Amino acid sequence: MEKVVVIVRAANVDEQWCRGIRGPVASALLELGLPGLAVNVRDEPVRDSLMTLTTLDPPGAAVISLWTQQYYGEQIRAAIELLRAEADAVDAYLVTESTPMPPPDAGAGVRTPGLANVALLRRPAELDQATWLHRWHVDHTQVAIDTQATFGYTQNVVVRPLTPEAPAIDGIVEELFPDGAVSDLQVFYGARDEADLQDRATRMIESCIRFGAHENIDTVPTSRYLFRSPFIGT
Template sequence: MEKIMLTLWKPTQPSAEQWRPDLLGLRDELVRAGANNIRVMLADDAVAAAHAQCITNSAVPLDGLLSLWLDSASQWPAIKKIVAPLTSRLEAYLVLESEPYPEERQARAAQYRVPLGERTPGMNQVALLHKPHRLSYEQWYDAWRNGHGPKAYPLQSIFGYRQNTVVRSLTFGAPVLHAIVEENFPPEAIGNQQGFFAALGDPDTCAKRQQAMYESTSQFIDFDKIDCIQTSQYQLCE
């Protein structure tokens, strides 16, 4: 099995709210083309209050993502044929997914489960990572996965955490990415840093965790290169 992540830009005319049913409606066609574990993530009105929590450095920030698994990436052309007509632009990446710390995830995620096709509570923060020039690939990977990774759950309110290492791009000329990180936050984190850092009603703890997070992520992220968006998540099938 291989995981593919598509970065998506919507056509000019429809709003995100109008675009959403079109993307969600692709489920059956994608399944027939061999896809499973399909997840759609959209920057829509439900996460508008989290605008200040986004970081964008691309000239035209992406509007959403599509994540799916295939038996083989060789099936990608059929997926592209289905999705491309609903976008103004798309890029695709073959990734290696890691979903670490299952005990923490299972303990937190149970209360946020919803039927397939419904909106997952809260928001999915998606970060597109580039290796800083100052680091070798090995240094960057170690700082991200081994230095920072264990801090994600203790410092934040996340109930889902997927580390996607980019293997290669599947679309010609796609911007270079080294990783795509998905983090599921609860509803109280939308536009609320205390909710984001699991410190509701505790500004001192929030400030300490925010500083610790910055110090950790700055070891492997150049913040003038990263794109980090807040999205609504829809798990269409497993």
């Protein structure tokens, strides 16, 4: 089983577009027979999130996770073409997936409660791959869990881009936070008070600096809809 993450970029996104992505488009993707499908889309509940950073133009509007037997097979080619018809740009990446905190299953096509924040990471030129991965996975993972109100945490290491002219991205992080995190940093970090917030934010930023996740990143606030799990057959 292989995982492909597709960044769907669009300049003008409204709620009708979002309903289309998680409705007819998701249904068409399921009809391709993909073993797994999750749709993350920047819809109304999360659109104004404080945790939004953008370097891409046009910005990310949806992040689609596809599980397949062959990343180079017809299913993925058809899925990419289907998504191209809905966007200004579509960038697909083959990834390896780690789940330090597996996201909950809310039921097929049901919105997972909370803010699903997706971060697109770039490895700094001064860090070799092994050092970067160790600092991110081994050193940082527990810090992220300890300092934030995370209840779902998935790390995707990019193996290679699958579409021409895809922007350079080395890692894709999917994290779930309580709904209140959209507008309240104290909720985002799970802090008791302002002093606790400052302590948690400082520890988190210091850890991010060590592997370059404090700059040159995109964060796409989304709602997550799991349509088919490749692991439990839903």
